[in-house]
Amino acid sequence: MTAHAAPAPGPGEPDQPTAGQHRPGPAAACGNGSGRGSGGTAAGPGDEGTAGAGATGAGVTGGGLAGGGLAGDGGAVAGPGDEGTAGAGVTGDGGAVAGPGDEGTAGAGVTGAGVAGDGGAVAGPGDEGMADDGLAIHRGAGLADAAGTVAGAVADAHRREWTFVLAATARVTRDLDAAEECVQDAYVAALDAWARQGVPRNPGAWLTTAARRRALDLLRRDRTLRSKLPLLIVPEPAHAPAADVAAQAEDGAEMIGDDRLRLIFTCCHPALAREAQVALTLRLVCGLSTAEIARAFVVSETTMAARVTRAKKKISAARIAYRVPEAAELPDRLDAVLTVVHLLYTTGHTAPDGPDLVRADLVERAIDLARMLRELMPDEPEVRGLLALLLITNARRATRTDSRGNMLLLEDQDRSLWDSRAIAEGAALVLDALRGGRPGRFALQAAIAAVHAEAPSYARTDWPQLLQLYDALLRAWPSPVVALNRAVVVAMVSGPAAALDEIARLEQDGRLGAYRYLPATKADLLRRLGRNADAERAYQAALELTANAAERAFIARRIAEMSA
Amino acid sequence: MAKYAILIYESEKSYADGGADAWQAVGEAHGRFAQQVGEKGGTIVGGDALEPTATATSIRSDVVTDGPFTETKEALGGFYLIEARDLDHAIEIAKLCPAQFGGVEVRPVMDTSNM
Numbered sequence: 194m195t196a197h198a199a200p201a202p203g204p205g206e207p208d209q210p211t212a213g214q215h216r217p218g219p220a221a222a223c224g225n226g227s228g229r230g231s232g233g234t235a236a237g238p239g240d241e242g243t244a245g246a247g248a249t250g251a252g253v254t255g256g257g258l259a260g261g262g263l264a265g266d267g268g269a270v271a272g273p274g275d276e277g278t279a280g281a282g283v284t285g286d287g288g289a290v291a292g293p294g295d296e297g298t299a300g301a302g303v304t305g306a307g308v309a310g311d312g313g314a315v316a317g318p319g320d321e322g323m324a325d326d327g328l329a330i331h332r333g334a335g336l337a338d339a340a341g342t343v344a345g346a347v348a349d350a351h352r353r354e355w356t357f358v359l360a361a362t363a364r365v366t367r368d369l370d371a372a373e374e375c376v377q378d379a380y381v382a383a384l385d386a387w388a389r390q391g392v393p394r395n396p397g398a399w400l401t402t403a404a405r406r407r408a409l410d411l412l413r414r415d416r417t418l419r420s421k422l423p424l425l426i427v428p429e430p431a432h433a434p435a436a437d438v439a440a441q442a443e444d445g446a447e448m449i450g451d452d453r454l455r456l457i458f459t460c461c462h463p464a465l466a467r468e469a470q471v472a473l474t475l476r477l478v479c480g481l482s483t484a485e486i487a488r489a490f491v492v493s494e495t496t497m498a499a500r501v502t503r504a505k506k507k508i509s510a511a512r513i514a515y516r517v518p519e520a521a522e523l524p525d526r527l528d529a530v531l532t533v534v535h536l537l538y539t540t541g542h543t544a545p546d547g548p549d550l551v552r553a554d555l556v557e558r559a560i561d562l563a564r565m566l567r568e569l570m571p572d573e574p575e576v577r578g579l580l581a582l583l584l585i586t587n588a589r590r591a592t593r594t595d596s597r598g599n600m601l602l603l604e605d606q607d608r609s610l611w612d613s614r615a616i617a618e619g620a621a622l623v624l625d626a627l628r629g630g631r632p633g634r635f636a637l638q639a640a641i642a643a644v645h646a647e648a649p650s651y652a653r654t655d656w657p658q659l660l661q662l663y664d665a666l667l668r669a670w671p672s673p674v675v676a677l678n679r680a681v682v683v684a685m686v687s688g689p690a691a692a693l694d695e696i697a698r699l700e701q702d703g704r705l706g707a708y709r710y711l712p713a714t715k716a717d718l719l720r721r722l723g724r725n726a727d728a729e730r731a732y733q734a735a736l737e738l739t740a741n742a743a744e745r746a747f748i749a750r751r752i753a754e755m756s757a
Numbered sequence: 758m759a760k761y762a763i764l765i766y767e768s769e770k771s772y773a774d775g776g777a778d779a780w781q782a783v784g785e786a787h788g789r790f791a792q793q794v795g796e797k798g799g800t801i802v803g804g805d806a807l808e809p810t811a812t813a814t815s816i817r818s819d820v821v822t823d824g825p826f827t828e829t830k831e832a833l834g835g836f837y838l839i840e841a842r843d844l845d846h847a848i849e850i851a852k853l854c855p856a857q858f859g860g861v862e863v864r865p866v867m868d869t870s871n872m
Contacts, residue, residue: 426842426843428842428843462844464844464848510865510867511844511863511865512759512842512843512844512847512865513843513844513845514842514843514844514845518845522845
């Protein structure tokens with residue numbers, strides 16, 4: 194609930210609309226390597242250790258590794274305090290709302306001092322309520338009273354409407370940088386205009402009109418300059434050759450509806466490296482500042498700025514079209530988008546240490562994005578699957594560590610602390626996602642998460658059903674990490690000895706050679722068989738591959754038990 | 758429409774080992790490709806095959822050396838210049854380009870008409 198609300202743009206810094214520096218606390222370390230993996234597909238062996246580990250982390254490893262004995266949930270460790278700020282309300286009561294105490298600060302901002310301030314970033318009692326308050330401002334209300342609320346309303350509109358406004362503006366400017374500039378200007382203008390005239394009934398429409406008007410001005414002024422720039426390709430529906438037109442009219446054309454989808458598909462284009470996709474999505478789709486993104490991925494701001502600039506340049510120079518893929522390409526292209534959103538989530542979810550602020554923000558952003566995709570593509574089962582997976586994983590977040598920050602195994606977690614409302618919402622989505630046809634990897638991971646989340650206790654988990662789901666997941670997504678997690682379920686169904694056979698196969702396979710959860714899982718199975726000396730050796734092997742302090746502490750405790 | 762170069766990088770050794778049969782098969786494949794580009798709505802504007810890197814001469818600051826600019830296992834062995842709607846279209850076409858012993862790289866051609 195902390196700071197996923199991007200504060201309003203400060204007039205003095207048009208390039209930093211979200212004013213990252215106003216967020217308290219130093220950078221969070223979110224480096225499980227997610228942003229830095231190769232640009233390849235998530236299931237490749239090379240990815241498993243880096244990006245892939247992140248990509249698979251939350252869902253696949255969710256129950257599996259917990260059973261295997263290493264990570265409590267999600268295959269990674271939350272630092273102390275991670276959960277506290279996150280709060281239980283996943284589903285929409287955290288918001289971009291200025292609490293009453295902040296209005297003073299924010300108000301000062303409206304008069305020019307740097308608006309963003311704390312106002313926008315502080316979660317109030319619920320943003321629905323606040324939005325209403327915003328709408329209720331009457332023309333002529335005292336400026337001093339209204340100012341704080343206006344800043345809050347602008348901050349709220351930044352979080353809720355940024356994607357929509359930018360996406361619509363980009364189609365006019367046909368240049369992403371210019372679009373960003375116009376949208377930032379529109380948010381600045383809103384602070385002043387809304388303070389004088391009241392918050393409009395539809396802030397998104399107001400902002401879009403303002404930004405597009407500005408874009409047209411810019412277009413007129415810079416006509417000569419722009420004629421030298423490569424422009425964003427915005428295809429008309431009729432661009433296809435005759436042979437394709439009929440097919441497109443049937444399936445492709447209706448999909449081109451909302452500019453937000455064009456924007457996110459462009460940011461996640463496969464011709465961009467995964468780290469560029471992630472950075473662009475945060476920058477353009479979520480409206481985060483370069484500084485914020487840099488902090489989230491533990492790289493310097495210069496590095497992140499260069500990454501974003503390079504990606505934008507490639508989009509225009511290589512003519513990556515600003516469009517939603519046609520039906521034939523959609524499954525692959527959608528998978529890339531979902532992978533990016535999932536990566537954002539796991540980066541927030543599995544950070545090794547650091548203050549929780551930016552990390553919690555990433556988690557909320559990812560869930561917001563998944564919700565947006567669900568709204569825009571309501572019939573895609575994998576979109577439902579991803580949203581369900583994030584909701585259910587997040588619902589268990591509070592119990593991943595104990596009060597001192599020590600990791601807790603799934604079997605030791607207090608299930609009464611799980612967010613039952615989020616689990617119920619996720620479980621309903623899973624049912625939808627599994628309906629009709631062959632379920633995809635996100636739907637299946639969500640189903641696995643749901644089985645864990647709905648089990649009354651670890652012992653009473655429906656392991657046979659989990660095994661079926663893992664079998665299906667392995668078919669949909671033949672990844673050795675999935676196979677490893679499946680092995681953990683095999684242990685619950687057929688005993689540790691059977692699971693060890695699976696582990697041996699994975700050891701021979703070799704692709705998980707550097708994957709710490711392989712020896713860790715093996716160690717746990719050996720421990721359960723009472724083969725303490727063998728277990729200790731495997732724990733040692735896991736320790737050598739483990740950098741995270743909390744995970745190392747956990748393994749060290751196990752080693753001590755084995756040699757006791 | 759925009760211009761893209763499709764650069765074909767392949768193992769020269771595989772061609773040498775393959776002999777005349779390999780050459781003939783590759784020649785036929787390129788014939789089919791030329792036809793497919795039109796069917797996909799693109800245009801081939803130019804292109805050629807290059808003699809192997811053993812015939813290359815490199816020049817850096819007036820210093821002339823025998824051999825390619827950089828030694829790589831897969832060397833630039835030919836190229837096409839095509840016209841396509843956008844990168845997706847260019848990639849769709851490039852996927853059809855024969856490169857049995859390596860792969861291809863797609864590069865947008867710089868528009869210098871306004872410079």
